[in-house]
Amino acid sequence: MSHEVVVIEGDGIGREVVPAAVEVLEALPVDFEFVEADAGDATKEATGEALPAETYDLAADADATLFGAAGETAADVILPLREAVDSFVNVRPARAYPGVDALRPETDVVFLRENTEGVYAGHEDRLSDDLSTLTRVVTSSASRELAEYACEFVADGRGPAGNPDEGFTVAHKANVMRETDGLFREEVLAVAEERGVDADEELMDAFATKLPLDPTQYGVIVCPNLAGDVLSDLAAGLVGGLGLLPSANVGHDNALFEPVHGTAPDIAGEGVANPTAAILSAAMLLEYLGHVEEGQRVRDAVEGVLSDGPRTGDLSGSATTDEVTAAIVDRL
Amino acid sequence: MSHEVVVIEGDGIGREVVPAAVEVLEALPVDFEFVEADAGDATKEATGEALPAETYDLAADADATLFGAAGETAADVILPLREAVDSFVNVRPARAYPGVDALRPETDVVFLRENTEGVYAGHEDRLSDDLSTLTRVVTSSASRELAEYACEFVADGRGPAGNPDEGFTVAHKANVMRETDGLFREEVLAVAEERGVDADEELMDAFATKLPLDPTQYGVIVCPNLAGDVLSDLAAGLVGGLGLLPSANVGHDNALFEPVHGTAPDIAGEGVANPTAAILSAAMLLEYLGHVEEGQRVRDAVEGVLSDGPRTGDLSGSATTDEVTAAIVDRL
Ligand SMILES: CC(C)[C@H](C(=O)O)[C@@H](O)C(=O)O
Numbered sequence: 284m285s286h287e288v289v290v291i292e293g294d295g296i297g298r299e300v301v302p303a304a305v306e307v308l309e310a311l312p313v314d315f316e317f318v319e320a321d322a323g324d325a326t327k328e329a330t331g332e333a334l335p336a337e338t339y340d341l342a343a344d345a346d347a348t349l350f351g352a353a354g355e356t357a358a359d360v361i362l363p364l365r366e367a368v369d370s371f372v373n374v375r376p377a378r379a380y381p382g383v384d385a386l387r388p389e390t391d392v393v394f395l396r397e398n399t400e401g402v403y404a405g406h407e408d409r410l411s412d413d414l415s416t417l418t419r420v421v422t423s424s425a426s427r428e429l430a431e432y433a434c435e436f437v438a439d440g441r442g443p444a445g446n447p448d449e450g451f452t453v454a455h456k457a458n459v460m461r462e463t464d465g466l467f468r469e470e471v472l473a474v475a476e477e478r479g480v481d482a483d484e485e486l487m488d489a490f491a492t493k494l495p496l497d498p499t500q501y502g503v504i505v506c507p508n509l510a511g512d513v514l515s516d517l518a519a520g521l522v523g524g525l526g527l528l529p530s531a532n533v534g535h536d537n538a539l540f541e542p543v544h545g546t547a548p549d550i551a552g553e554g555v556a557n558p559t560a561a562i563l564s565a566a567m568l569l570e571y572l573g574h575v576e577e578g579q580r581v582r583d584a585v586e587g588v589l590s591d592g593p594r595t596g597d598l599s600g601s602a603t604t605d606e607v608t609a610a611i612v613d614r615l
Numbered sequence: 616m617s618h619e620v621v622v623i624e625g626d627g628i629g630r631e632v633v634p635a636a637v638e639v640l641e642a643l644p645v646d647f648e649f650v651e652a653d654a655g656d657a658t659k660e661a662t663g664e665a666l667p668a669e670t671y672d673l674a675a676d677a678d679a680t681l682f683g684a685a686g687e688t689a690a691d692v693i694l695p696l697r698e699a700v701d702s703f704v705n706v707r708p709a710r711a712y713p714g715v716d717a718l719r720p721e722t723d724v725v726f727l728r729e730n731t732e733g734v735y736a737g738h739e740d741r742l743s744d745d746l747s748t749l750t751r752v753v754t755s756s757a758s759r760e761l762a763e764y765a766c767e768f769v770a771d772g773r774g775p776a777g778n779p780d781e782g783f784t785v786a787h788k789a790n791v792m793r794e795t796d797g798l799f800r801e802e803v804l805a806v807a808e809e810r811g812v813d814a815d816e817e818l819m820d821a822f823a824t825k826l827p828l829d830p831t832q833y834g835v836i837v838c839p840n841l842a843g844d845v846l847s848d849l850a851a852g853l854v855g856g857l858g859l860l861p862s863a864n865v866g867h868d869n870a871l872f873e874p875v876h877g878t879a880p881d882i883a884g885e886g887v888a889n890p891t892a893a894i895l896s897a898a899m900l901l902e903y904l905g906h907v908e909e910g911q912r913v914r915d916a917v918e919g920v921l922s923d924g925p926r927t928g929d930l931s932g933s934a935t936t937d938e939v940t941a942a943i944v945d946r947l
């Protein structure tokens with residue numbers, strides 16, 4: 284069976300790292316049909332739309348999508364694409380790798396970020412010259428669905444190695460957002476209890492202090508949308524930046540995979556971008572499509588290259604994107 | 616002229632560190648009239664109310680208030696108290712001190728957090744079994760007032776030493792919250808431009824990655840309410856925790872000063888809490904009341920003790936709260 288995968292390079296280094304990830308996928312004994320589609324700043328310039336309806340529809344109908352990055356139009360591209368694949372959870376692992384400079388090399392966490400609501404579902408109004416409002420939305424159903432996913436995730440052992448108690452931590456701000464985050468917190472903890480999964484909780488501000496002080500306290504962290512955005516980016520700062528971080532937007536029978544980094548305009552076009560985050564996103568895509576062993580082969584190859592292979596400039600090396608990709612393909 | 620200062624110890628170590636701060640204030644040649652008032656968990660247990668109307672009124676009518684911490688009732692106490700003193704900005708310096716263990720010892724930043732709106736002004740509703748909403752509020756007037764304060768703050772040289780460009784950074788999420796954070800961003804940047812102050816901007820998620828990677832890029836950071844809450848707590852994690860961080864809630868002719876830390880139930884009652892954050896909050900109170908030189912004396916004494924005086928357990932010492940306080944008073 285061949286998997287139809289939509290490939291959206293986007294802008295900047297997306298055009299370099301996505302082809303690298305496709306090269307890795309093509310080197311494996313898995314049947315893919317890749318369909319290229321456009322989105323991003325350049326697409327907007329050319330067509331007037333950052334995310335053409337055709338791209339949206341292709342992503343919606345595919346088995347999975349691999350996305351690179353978009354520039355100024357990032358929100359106009361990625362938010363509708365997450366909707367196109369019907370994604371309810373954004374899976375964001377953040378770990379340091381041996382030999383890679385990191386502020387907290389012992390960091391090994393996975394964020395499970397709610398991917399449909401919070402301020403992102405926000406209806407906004409400019410009510411007067413002075414006053415603007417945003418309606419933040421939290422539903423019991425989305426909170427429970429995320430929690431069910433989190434329970435399966437930890438039960439399947441997909442949390443980081445040594446995940447404390449095989450459980451998870453809910454991070455929220457229910458002491459201020461009593462109804463909305465209160466509902467989120469209550470439902471997530473209730474599902475954990477029903478499923479017999481250990482869950483503890485942390486206020487998101489306290490979490491932001493404690494994660495840098497000692498990341499080993501945490502394993503899997505379940506958060507509302509914006510909290511997951513900010514706290515997972517904080518974790519990126521502890522493992523040495525965004526260059527190594529993949530992510531998955533998982534839906535009911537579709538998913539989209541993307542490196543957490545952006546378009547890196549300072550180095551775009553030079554062929555020196557680090558393809559690791561895109562390649563690790565491809566590993567998540569493989570696992571999502573049931574090719575768990577192949578996903579692991581990709582991870583192992585990436586780790587091998589990170590520990591003693593060529594490196595790009597962000598990791599103090601001088602290799603090109605192609606050299607790093609070739610080294611990873613060599614080790615598969 | 617004597618200053619009327621309301622003193623609210625609150626719960627836990629608030630009862631130990633606030634008296635320490637008062638002792639420091641009493642050792643200075645400044646006339647205070649201290650008025651004690653109650654709030655917090657114990658007050659709620661005794662009276663049914665975490666924040667009695669009498670305490671609210673005292674804070675509202677005083678020249679300034681010194682607050683410790685509250686336990687479970689923290690939000691019920693501190694949010695109305697900020698309103699009582701009509702505070703529009705929460706000033707949160709975060710710096711590391713020589714000799715104090717810190718993940719990023721070079722951190723020296725000041726957050727100016729909007730203190731009245733955002734999700735904190737949120738009107739919440741449970742619209743159905745499934746659905747809850749919160750109305751997030753951003754006004755042009757509050758954004759401009761914060762920005763005016765920020766411009767004066769940097770112009771007066773109150774930013775950290777070496778504050779890049781004597782300007783500030785606005786951190787926001789206007790790519791998603793386009794109307795609300797869009798308005799905040801626009802007004803803050805407009806005021807900076809009018810005042811000839813350099814201002815740049817950062818998405819709050821990108822800021823959360825970049826601050827741990829290199830805190831020296833930042834000096835003064837201007838944020839919406841919740842962003843300021845989370846990002847300043849992140850900075851606390853980089854300087855070694857909350858034990859050293861003071862804060863000021865500044866209003867039009869009133870203000871409230873509080874350590875950023877909580878009640879620390881694990882050590883409360885043992886007389887071993889670190890009084891530094893409360894004493895530095897007292898230094899901010901002195902400066903607010905016009906006693907800039909005395910504020911500096913307190914800071915110098917604190918720094919001296921941190922560098923070669925007795926230390927509490929959180930800083931790997933074994934001194935008591937009283938011993939540290941006495942050492943600080945000795946150096947005034
Ligand atoms: C580009 C932006 C809309 C997006 C988000 O906020 O979700 C990004 O920060 C991310 O985390 O993927």
Ligand SMILES: CC(C)[C@H](C(=O)O)[C@@H](O)C(=O)O
Pocket residue numbers: 458459488689690693694844
């Ligand atoms: C206790 C809580 C309501 C408060 C806040 O969120 O403002 C606290 O975290 C703080 O930052 O002072």
